[in-house]
Amino acid sequence: MIRINPSEITPEHVYVSRRKFMGGIGALVTSSLVLSACVRQEPSPTPASAEPSPASPVPPSPTTSTDELGDKLTSFQAITNYTNYYEFTTSKEGVARLAQDFKASPWTVEVGGLVHKPKTFDVDDLFKFSQEEHIYRLRCVEAWSMVIPWVGFPLAELLKEVEPMSKAKYVRFETLYDPDQMPGQKSGGYKWPYVEGLRMDEAMHDLPILATGLYGKSLLPQNGAPVRLVVPWKYGFKSIKSIVKIDLVEEMPVSLWMAAAPHEYGFYANVNPDVSHPRWSQATERRIGESKRRKTLLFDGYAEEVAPLYSGMDLRKWY
Amino acid sequence: MVLVRKLKPRWLQILTHLAGLLPLVWLLWAYWQGLFIIDPVQEITTRTGKTTLILLILSLACTPISTISGFKQVLRVRRALGLYAFMYASLHFLTFVGLDYGFDLDLIRYDIVDQRYVLVGFAAGLLLLLLAITSTQGWQKRLGKNWKRLHRLVYLASAMAIVHFAWQVKDIREPLRYGAVLALFLILRIPGVRRAASNVRYQLKMSRQSQSEA
Numbered sequence: 001m002i003r004i005n006p007s008e009i010t011p012e013h014v015y016v017s018r019r020k021f022m023g024g025i026g027a028l029v030t031s032s033l034v035l036s037a038c039v040r041q042e043p044s045p046t047p048a049s050a051e052p053s054p055a056s057p058v059p060p061s062p063t064t065s066t067d068e069l070g071d072k073l074t075s076f077q078a079i080t081n082y083t084n085y086y087e088f089t090t091s092k093e094g095v096a097r098l099a100q101d102f103k104a105s106p107w108t109v110e111v112g113g114l115v116h117k118p119k120t121f122d123v124d125d126l127f128k129f130s131q132e133e134h135i136y137r138l139r140c141v142e143a144w145s146m147v148i149p150w151v152g153f154p155l156a157e158l159l160k161e162v163e164p165m166s167k168a169k170y171v172r173f174e175t176l177y178d179p180d181q182m183p184g185q186k187s188g189g190y191k192w193p194y195v196e197g198l199r200m201d202e203a204m205h206d207l208p209i210l211a212t213g214l215y216g217k218s219l220l221p222q223n224g225a226p227v228r229l230v231v232p233w234k235y236g237f238k239s240i241k242s243i244v245k246i247d248l249v250e251e252m253p254v255s256l257w258m259a260a261a262p263h264e265y266g267f268y269a270n271v272n273p274d275v276s277h278p279r280w281s282q283a284t285e286r287r288i289g290e291s292k293r294r295k296t297l298l299f300d301g302y303a304e305e306v307a308p309l310y311s312g313m314d315l316r317k318w319y
Numbered sequence: 320m321v322l323v324r325k326l327k328p329r330w331l332q333i334l335t336h337l338a339g340l341l342p343l344v345w346l347l348w349a350y351w352q353g354l355f356i357i358d359p360v361q362e363i364t365t366r367t368g369k370t371t372l373i374l375l376i377l378s379l380a381c382t383p384i385s386t387i388s389g390f391k392q393v394l395r396v397r398r399a400l401g402l403y404a405f406m407y408a409s410l411h412f413l414t415f416v417g418l419d420y421g422f423d424l425d426l427i428r429y430d431i432v433d434q435r436y437v438l439v440g441f442a443a444g445l446l447l448l449l450l451a452i453t454s455t456q457g458w459q460k461r462l463g464k465n466w467k468r469l470h471r472l473v474y475l476a477s478a479m480a481i482v483h484f485a486w487q488v489k490d491i492r493e494p495l496r497y498g499a500v501l502a503l504f505l506i507l508r509i510p511g512v513r514r515a516a517s518n519v520r521y522q523l524k525m526s527r528q529s530q531s532e533a
Contacts (some may be wrong), residue, residue: 077356141489189492279486279487280434283430286360286419293420
């Protein structure tokens with residue numbers, strides 16, 4: 001079979017007319033509607049021509065076309081139309097459409113718990129931190145991956161501002177709970193809101209960022225607008241989206257996935273080709289936009305930076 | 320009336336072939352048009368897999384539909400539905416080995432030990448292969464009574480297909496929905512349930528007759 005290069009993606013006017021044709025036979029296959037629905041509202045397929053959002057004082061991005069390992073950036077289109085965001089739907093292609101009217105403003109992030117200076121940040125406060133480009137790999141626990149040019153600032157900077165107490169051992173993050181805006185939260189099966197956590201030393205590391213944008217534009221709702229966590233050496237589900245609350249705590253937080261399936265999803269969730277998910281292998285992955293599978297790297301290729309955080313720990317036990 | 324009776328089965332056959340071929344036509348067309356823009360391999364794998372499951376369930380629906388509704392013609396499309404299911408299972412397998420792993424046996428071996436869903440799916444595929452080979456009238460004659468026994472393996476194969484689906488996803492609600500429909504059609508085959516269902520039909524028919532007589 002012939003493979004389609006991202007560069008060969010059909011221009012918008014062609015697929016729009018195709019879309020009309022599809023409408024005629026759309027009843028045949030319902031999932032095609034999901035796909036085309038994404039296409040209809042998709043922003044600009046070429047990031048270069050994308051208007052910089054006036055709200056965000058972010059640098060033009062990306063400045064390079066690869067990550068530090070020489071891997072190509074994933075297309076803006078793929079990043080914004082293929083997302084796991086169960087608050088909207090479990091269909092990765094369906095999130096963008098369902099999230100398009102999500103209100104990411106006004107927005108506040110309440111930072112508290114075991115800190116000396118609790119503070120509620122609004123979006124303007126977050127933009128006071130210097131926004132920089134961070135090109136990170138993102139490895140999903142489902143064994144696919146992307147390379148994403150995020151815009152944001154180190155989580156550690158925000159934490160330093162609230163002055164953590166010495167007894168704070170973990171950071172607990174929480175996503176917005178608003179079933180009217182997030183239809184997926186209406187269905188049972190998960191303990192909403194979404195919760196994630198990091199150990200204090202992980203949170204204070206240089207790599208984790210609070211992202212406010214990607215490809216030089218403000219985050220779109222499907223990617224976790226207005227602010228989300230990005231922890232590049234852990235499976236994607238650790239990088240919690242649309243954060244409203246950050247608490248510093250003494251006890252290890254129980255994340256939504258730990259509560260849903262404790263034997264499958266642990267607190268650490270470090271990318272590790274040698275520690276399989278109980279039901280599938282993590283040894284290889286499919287990079288979105290590439291044809292052949294590639295081998296997964298320990299800590300998603302950030303071992304040099306983060307392996308010391310886990311020295312002496314049994315990574316099989318602490319999955 | 321005679322005309323209607325003659326036409327009905329033909330329509331059913333046409334519908335069956337449409338059900339069997341349209342998913343493939345749509346898949347090729349969508350691929351050709353570049354509609355699978357983000358993860359084509361995943362898209363093709365999922366679509367061929369789900370189509371296999373749907374056709375398998377349809378083939379297993381024929382017998383209960385015929386016993387409950389009395390519409391016997393539906394039994395004539397069972398074999399075609401089963402063979403179409405096998406065709407999609409083969410495409411599904413080829414996608415996994417060829418498109419996903421690029422026929423790289425080392426990579427497959429590296430991955431497969433920890434992927435029990437692959438093993439269950441592969442075993443289900445082997446069962447379907449066996450049933451497809453022995454689906455001809457020649458084999459039916461050769462195997463006699465045992466043919467029916469052998470082909471009951473399709474119950475096992477379809478249950479394994481559901482397990483294969485459920486074991487590889489984070490959220491198992493979708494495979495459970497497929498499983499529920501499959502379970503319904505399997506339960507309707509249990510002799511007691513089947514008898515009860517056809518009794519209800521008989522009584523309905525009787526009451527309708529007595530109503531029209533009155």
